[in-house]
Amino acid sequence: MPAAVVDSQIGVVRSVKALRARVDGWRAAGETVGLVPTMGALHEGHLSLVRRSNSLARRTVASIFVNPRQFAPHEDFGSYPRQEAHDLELLQKAGCHLAYIPPPEEMYPDGFQTSIAVSEIAQGLCGGSRPHFFGGVATVVCKLINQARPDIAVFGEKDYQQLLVIRRMVKDLNMPVDIIGAPIVREADGLAMSSRNAYLSSEERAIAGRLNAVLADMAAKLSAGAEVAATIDDGRAAINAAGFAALDYLEVRSADLLEPMGPGAITRPSRVFAAVIVGKTRLIDNWPAEPPAA
Ligand code: PAF
Numbered sequence: 001m002p003a004a005v006v007d008s009q010i011g012v013v014r015s016v017k018a019l020r021a022r023v024d025g026w027r028a029a030g031e032t033v034g035l036v037p038t039m040g041a042l043h044e045g046h047l048s049l050v051r052r053s054n055s056l057a058r059r060t061v062a063s064i065f066v067n068p069r070q071f072a073p074h075e076d077f078g079s080y081p082r083q084e085a086h087d088l089e090l091l092q093k094a095g096c097h098l099a100y101i102p103p104p105e106e107m108y109p110d111g112f113q114t115s116i117a118v119s120e121i122a123q124g125l126c127g128g129s130r131p132h133f134f135g136g137v138a139t140v141v142c143k144l145i146n147q148a149r150p151d152i153a154v155f156g157e158k159d160y161q162q163l164l165v166i167r168r169m170v171k172d173l174n175m176p177v178d179i180i181g182a183p184i185v186r187e188a189d190g191l192a193m194s195s196r197n198a199y200l201s202s203e204e205r206a207i208a209g210r211l212n213a214v215l216a217d218m219a220a221k222l223s224a225g226a227e228v229a230a231t232i233d234d235g236r237a238a239i240n241a242a243g244f245a246a247l248d249y250l251e252v253r254s255a256d257l258l259e260p261m262g263p264g265a266i267t268r269p270s271r272v273f274a275a276v277i278v279g280k281t282r283l284i285d286n287w288p289a290e291p292p293a294a
């Protein structure tokens with residue numbers, strides 16, 4: 001695959017028509033296109049997705065759209081960080097070619113009434129505590145893919161269930177795009193990078209940094225053959241002791257279909273999944289565990 005083209009100035013488009021004009025121009029020149037969907041408030045994790053896209057496609061489009069349909073009325077849609085000028089600088093430095101920043105009426109014009117529902121894989125974990133969430137994500141990602149018509153679209157593994165929901169949708173609806181998963185990018189203490197980390201006070205930030213150590217420890221025990229039920233009990237105790245305001249879920253599921261593992265040792269590649277509340281902020285993380293060699 002030839003290296004991505006380097007432009008001196010990132011372009012910005014705000015309508016489907018302008019987006020298509022740019023993408024069609026690249027296609028006419030024989031160039032491949034990658035899409036990195038985001039809600040802005042970008043950090044190194046998002047930029048790693050841009051770089052991954054650039055390693056696989058000649059051109060990368062990043063979308064910035066805080067999608068109202070994936071927030072429940074009591075959630076943080078209104079306060080979600082918005083920093084367009086800074087995001088554009090970061091995208092430019094990461095080698096992104098085009099930012100697509102549609103206003104809400106471009107994405108959901110008057111009369112909009114379609115939504116995508118992905119069933120089993122969207123149930124439980126984040127789908128259990130945020131029942132509206134994956135319908136909103138699937139609908140907007142389906143639209144973004146239809147709007148940009150990319151060859152590939154890149155998503156981070158921090159939102160692992162989201163990645164599998166999108167893969168399922170793309171397969172079920174025969175959408176002509178390859179979905180690429182990219183590894184979680186972590187801070188120096190292991191905290192998974194997230195736009196919502198910006199909500200944390202310094203005290204909350206210190207607590208948040210303990211989650212990944214608990215999950216890593218659980219994954220190591222599972223990979224050494226420990227029983228799932230006992231490992232979850234230990235993990236729960238460690239999270240309670242670490243000062244989190246609440247534990248939403250702590251589960252071990254198969255890495256491919258998110259089937260619950262246990263109560264005995266894992267028998268397939270799995271992931272430990274957690275959602276916790278720190279102060280008022282909900283954070284998620286996950287860690288892979290492999291069954292011990294027979
Ligand atoms: O992961 C996110 O930032 C969002 O859920 C996504 C995929 C951009 C859809 O709004």
